Amino acid sequence: MRTLLLLLVTPLVLTVEAATHVVRNGASLAAAIARCAENDTVLLKSGTYAEGTITIARPMVLRGEGWPVIDGGGRGEVILVKASNVTISGVEVRGTRVSDMNDNAAIKCSDGTNITLRNNRVIGCFFGIYLSGVEHALVSHNRVIGDAAVQENRRANGIHLWKCSDIRIEHNTVMHHRDGIYLEFVTDSQVANDSSAFNLRYGLHFMFSHRDSYTHNVFHDNGAGVAVMFTREVTMTDNRFLHNKGTSAYGLLLKEINDAVIERNTFVDNTVGLLVDGCNRALVKDNTYTGNGWGVKLYANSSATFKGNTFGGNTFDLATNGDLLLSTLNGNSWDRYRGYDLDHDGLGDVPHRPLSVFGLVTERMPYAMVLSRSLMVNLLDQAERVVPTMTPAGLEDTAPLMRPPEKANLTVMRVLGCEGENGQARTEAGAVRRPCYASTSTVFTVHTRTLFRLYLFVNCIAFFTCALSNG
Amino acid sequence: MWKVCRYTLLDLLRNRSAVGYTVLLLLITTGLFMLEADNTKALITLSQVVLAITPLLTLVFTIIWFYGQYEFTVLLAVQPLRRSAITQAQYVAVTGALLLAFWLGVGLPLLAWAPGATSLTLLAAGSLLTTICCALGLWIAVCQRDRAKAVGIGLAVWVLLVLVWDALLLWLMYSFSDRPIEPLIVPLAALNPIDLARMMVMFRIDLAALLGYTGAVYQDFFGSPGGTLAALSALLAWTLLPLWRAVRGFQRKDL
Amino acid sequence: MDRIVFSGLGKRYGRQWVLRGVSTAFAAGEVVMVAGPNGSGKTTWIKCLLGLVHATEGTIAVNGRCVGRDPMYRAGIGYMPQYAEFPRELTVDQLLRMMNDIREAPAGGTDDRLIGELGVDALAHKRIGALSGGMRQKVSAVLAFRYRPEVLVLDEPTAGLDPVSATTLLAAVQRAARAGSTVLITSHIMEEVQRLGDRLAYLQDGRLRFALPPDTIIGATGEPALALALPTFLAQQAEQHVEGL
Numbered sequence: 022m023r024t025l026l027l028l029l030v031t032p033l034v035l036t037v038e039a040a041t042h043v044v045r046n047g048a049s050l051a052a053a054i055a056r057c058a059e060n061d062t063v064l065l066k067s068g069t070y071a072e073g074t075i076t077i078a079r080p081m082v083l084r085g086e087g088w089p090v091i092d093g094g095g096r097g098e099v100i101l102v103k104a105s106n107v108t109i110s111g112v113e114v115r116g117t118r119v120s121d122m123n124d125n126a127a128i129k130c131s132d133g134t135n136i137t138l139r140n141n142r143v144i145g146c147f148f149g150i151y152l153s154g155v156e157h158a159l160v161s162h163n164r165v166i167g168d169a170a171v172q173e174n175r176r177a178n179g180i181h182l183w184k185c186s187d188i189r190i191e192h193n194t195v196m197h198h199r200d201g202i203y204l205e206f207v208t209d210s211q212v213a214n215d216s217s218a219f220n221l222r223y224g225l226h227f228m229f230s231h232r233d234s235y236t237h238n239v240f241h242d243n244g245a246g247v248a249v250m251f252t253r254e255v256t257m258t259d260n261r262f263l264h265n266k267g268t269s270a271y272g273l274l275l276k277e278i279n280d281a282v283i284e285r286n287t288f289v290d291n292t293v294g295l296l297v298d299g300c301n302r303a304l305v306k307d308n309t310y311t312g313n314g315w316g317v318k319l320y321a322n323s324s325a326t327f328k329g330n331t332f333g334g335n336t337f338d339l340a341t342n343g344d345l346l347l348s349t350l351n352g353n354s355w356d357r358y359r360g361y362d363l364d365h366d367g368l369g370d371v372p373h374r375p376l377s378v379f380g381l382v383t384e385r386m387p388y389a390m391v392l393s394r395s396l397m398v399n400l401l402d403q404a405e406r407v408v409p410t411m412t413p414a415g416l417e418d419t420a421p422l423m424r425p426p427e428k429a430n431l432t433v434m435r436v437l438g439c440e441g442e443n444g445q446a447r448t449e450a451g452a453v454r455r456p457c458y459a460s461t462s463t464v465f466t467v468h469t470r471t472l473f474r475l476y477l478f479v480n481c482i483a484f485f486t487c488a489l490s491n492g
Numbered sequence: 493m494w495k496v497c498r499y500t501l502l503d504l505l506r507n508r509s510a511v512g513y514t515v516l517l518l519l520i521t522t523g524l525f526m527l528e529a530d531n532t533k534a535l536i537t538l539s540q541v542v543l544a545i546t547p548l549l550t551l552v553f554t555i556i557w558f559y560g561q562y563e564f565t566v567l568l569a570v571q572p573l574r575r576s577a578i579t580q581a582q583y584v585a586v587t588g589a590l591l592l593a594f595w596l597g598v599g600l601p602l603l604a605w606a607p608g609a610t611s612l613t614l615l616a617a618g619s620l621l622t623t624i625c626c627a628l629g630l631w632i633a634v635c636q637r638d639r640a641k642a643v644g645i646g647l648a649v650w651v652l653l654v655l656v657w658d659a660l661l662l663w664l665m666y667s668f669s670d671r672p673i674e675p676l677i678v679p680l681a682a683l684n685p686i687d688l689a690r691m692m693v694m695f696r697i698d699l700a701a702l703l704g705y706t707g708a709v710y711q712d713f714f715g716s717p718g719g720t721l722a723a724l725s726a727l728l729a730w731t732l733l734p735l736w737r738a739v740r741g742f743q744r745k746d747l
Numbered sequence: 748m749d750r751i752v753f754s755g756l757g758k759r760y761g762r763q764w765v766l767r768g769v770s771t772a773f774a775a776g777e778v779v780m781v782a783g784p785n786g787s788g789k790t791t792w793i794k795c796l797l798g799l800v801h802a803t804e805g806t807i808a809v810n811g812r813c814v815g816r817d818p819m820y821r822a823g824i825g826y827m828p829q830y831a832e833f834p835r836e837l838t839v840d841q842l843l844r845m846m847n848d849i850r851e852a853p854a855g856g857t858d859d860r861l862i863g864e865l866g867v868d869a870l871a872h873k874r875i876g877a878l879s880g881g882m883r884q885k886v887s888a889v890l891a892f893r894y895r896p897e898v899l900v901l902d903e904p905t906a907g908l909d910p911v912s913a914t915t916l917l918a919a920v921q922r923a924a925r926a927g928s929t930v931l932i933t934s935h936i937m938e939e940v941q942r943l944g945d946r947l948a949y950l951q952d953g954r955l956r957f958a959l960p961p962d963t964i965i966g967a968t969g970e971p972a973l974a975l976a977l978p979t980f981l982a983q984q985a986e987q988h989v990e991g992l
Contacts, residue, residue, distance in 0.1 A: 311530075311532075312532060333530060333533065334530060334532050334533045334536065356530075356533065382662070385669070386665050386666075386669055388665070388673075388674045388677045388678075389662065389665055389677075391661075391677055391678055391681045391687075391691060392658050392661060392662060392681070392687075393694050394536070394539075394540055394690065394694055394697075395654075395658045395687065395690055396540070396544050396654050396655060396658075397654070397655050397658035397659050397662070398658070399540070400655075495845065495848040495849055496845075496849065499834065499837065499841065499842075499845040499848075500834065502834075502836075502837065502841070503834035503835070503836045503837050504836075505836075506836035507835075507836055561832075561834070562832070563828070563830065563831065563832030564832050564833050564834055566799060566828065567826070567828065567831065567832075567833070567890075568849075569797075569798070569799055570797050570798070570799065570821060570824065570826045571821060571846075571849050571850060572818050572819050572820075572821040572822040572849075572850065573818055573821075573849065574818050575818070744801065746760075746794070746799065746800040746801060747794070747799040747800065
């Protein structure tokens with residue numbers, strides 16, 4: 022029995038004591054890999070290794086030191102992994118071939134398990150990191166930076182996963198690709214703490230990828246924002262969707278998604294913050310929408326529950342395309358809400374009707390947008406709010422919050438630090454600068470008398486602000 | 493002309509209504525920024541208030557001021573001065589005073605609280621409206637003997653520009669929604685100085701929404717040299733035409 | 748040579764002729780009193796001369812220069828309106844300086860005697876808005892005389908003034924006439940007219956009935972004073988007119 026156990030343990034001990042092959046500049050990486058036994062380590066010293074496609078066909082570790090550059094020379098794939106138990110870290114990969122026929126990638130892994138790609142740089146490649154049919158992998162701390170000068174048809178996805186499961190994609194940065202992160206048929210996976218920006222199409226794009234979670238990611242300045250389709254049981258929490266602007270650009274587009282949880286996300290300065298199209302049982306909770314053209318577009322074919330969301334400074338808070346009655350709004354905070362709270366329970370005593378008649382008009386005639394925020398349009402909206410005639414009467418928040426939840430403010434505060442491409446701060450529309458309570462307390466400490474005068478004055482101009490500010 | 497202008501301006505700077513106008517703007521602006529924690533939202537509300545009341549108050553102020561100044565204007569007309577020089581001097585003086593009031597009342601707080609492209613656009617738009625409405629007010633005042641009637645006409649002009657024009661545009665869009673009316677809308681709106689000023693500001697604030705849909709239309713119009721030229725000449729026409737009519741009207745007027 | 752020549756002057760508002768066929772001439776140094784019932788066209792006539800009202804027909808020449816487009820003829824005109832208004836926020840001093848800026852000083856320098864005589868110097872640093880009506884009239888009088896005008900037009904000059912100031916002003920009128928100014932004064936006070944006027948120009952229904960020395964009028968009627976003589980003279984004129992037909 023003991024002998025049997027020993028026999029079983031022996032290969033494990035051998036694995037632990039695997040050899041390390043050091044490759045220096047001028048030596049051949051491919052030759053070193055060919056020399057490797059299973060589970061050996063190749064330690065790649067700094068230098069440039071241009072040897073066409075490097076194929077890894079058995080379990081091993083490829084570790085770079087001092088950012089060695091592996092250059093494919095534009096001949097096809099650069100690193101092709103055809104085995105399980107492979108780790109690649111610390112290398113810089115360049116020189117894929119742009120092709121209409123093959124999905125050439127900087128690092129392509131197919132049909133393996135237990136893959137780790139950590140702390141690599143992928144610069145100016147066609148596809149960046151490509152996992153196909155992989156199970157249980159970790160893709161973390163990679164920087165996948167495409168070539169900003171290249172046309173769309175010569176770009177591909179930064180991190181591309183197809184038919185995978187149990188993958189963790191964490192702390193990666195993807196820029197200037199076609200889609201930043203693309204998942205198709207990827208299940209039971211987590212995408213967390215990634216940043217995807219300046220991609221031509223979508224920052225994140227997934228289809229048929231069930232039971233995945235997306236948390237603490239930032240998607241900004243992507244051509245069309247983030248699109249997710251035909252998926253069930255998705256959880257998206259604490260993400261930020263920023264500055265996605267264009268004719269069909271969305272912070273987050275949900276299409277045919279069932280049982281999704283969208284929680285604590287921030288949507289700032291997008292053409293459409295959140296578009297919900299054909300989604301069933303979506304829970305949209307505690308999100309913040311500021312400075313978007315449309316905070317939420319909620320199509321009538323969806324059933325969603327909106328709770329604890331904060332809307333502020335959007336051109337339109339909510340728009341829809343029919344007499345929708347499947348969704349419910351309850352306990353959200355609307356900056357346009359003008360109701361009162363006599364029983365001081367923090368909830369407005371009259372319902373809020375977030376749909377604006379001008380929103381309906383622009384839905385039919387987009388060019389009516391030229392009248393945005395004109396006095397006439399404001400009066401129209403004001404009148405509609407008092408006597409609803411054109412907007413569906415069913416859609417209203419029955420218990421609107423009197424003030425935004427504090428955590429909403431803090432979330433927005435963090436947006437402040439949102440960096441542009443070169444780290445320049447964004448100061449234009451959307452970035453909310455001070456949380457409400459801070460300034461109020463400052464005012465209170467100044468002078469009660471000044472405050473009283475201010476109050477009198479505000480009463481005097483109440484007419485103007487009421488008539489003008491509601492559009 | 494400059495001499496008359498200088499002294500008229502000197503008089504206007506101590507004018508109680510002009511000071512009141514400055515204080516009102518200052519109160520609105522600072523009040524909004526103090527009460528509204530979110531500067532972007534304050535800016536939106538502010539631009540709506542400013543774009544609505546600046547033309548109104550400028551029109552009414554210019555008209556009332558002209559009548560208050562009437563006897564002195566007569567005295568000036570008896571001096572060896574060209575009538576046209578008197579009107580021009582008065583226009584420059586009253587515009588200068590109101591512009592100063594606007595910059596003090598809106599510009600200073602804006603630059604203090606929300607410096608940036610949007611604020612500068614708002615200031616430019618407000619200044620343009622001030623120049624235009626002074627010319628309009630002067631024209632109305634010169635051509636009307638009765639002060640109450642002139643103020644009435646001023647109010648009517650304001651309502652026309654701020655409400656009726658937009659209502660007509662909307663009606664136009666509705667009734668011709670099946671025709672390719674789209675390229676007409678922006679130029680038609682830009683013909684109205686208040687609309688143009690509003691679009692200038694909103695183009696910055698509502699960029700997210702506008703880019704989504706009419707972005708292209710806007711860009712086509714304002715982005716192209718032709719469109720910019722057309723908008724500028726529309727603004728110039730709104731200033732020069734009333735001013736020219738006011739000068740001619742005053743030349744022919746029996747005082 | 749005549750300083751002011753009116754020929755066939757007429758003014759129409761709508762269909763209503765308020766002034767028609769006025770032809771006369773006034774010499775240098777002459778004081779002309781303009782009188783007539785309310786609405787007879789006095790103000791319109793004066794305003795035509797000042798260039799405030801554009802004549803419908805006829806011409807006015809001042810020193811041989813036609814009243815019309817060129818505003819420079821007004822450099823020789825001083826005008827004191829019935830009610831003067833100035834920018835309320837300027838001080839008297841600033842107003843005087845402003846006028847100095849606008850008008851060129853005449854050959855002999857500005858005539859500042861009235862400033863002292865009417866006590867305007869004491870008001871120098873007061874806001875015009877704080878002045879009473881009479882005080883503003885004094886300022887207005889100072890401005891009218893200041894540039895030694897060849898033609899001086901005073902509209903009811905003594906109406907708003909206290910008796911002492913009125914006397915001072917009338918003395919200044921005589922002084923100006925002696926210096927060669929042609930003075931036109933509208934007045935309802937026949938005593939003033941008789942005392943000051945070299946001629947009385949009488950307007951009725953927009954027409955100039957006569958422009959004669961007061962003495963001639965008094966002489967023609969045998970009444971002791973112009974106030975009494977004028978109605979009688981007008982009646983005589985009317986009779987002659989009827990006889991003439």
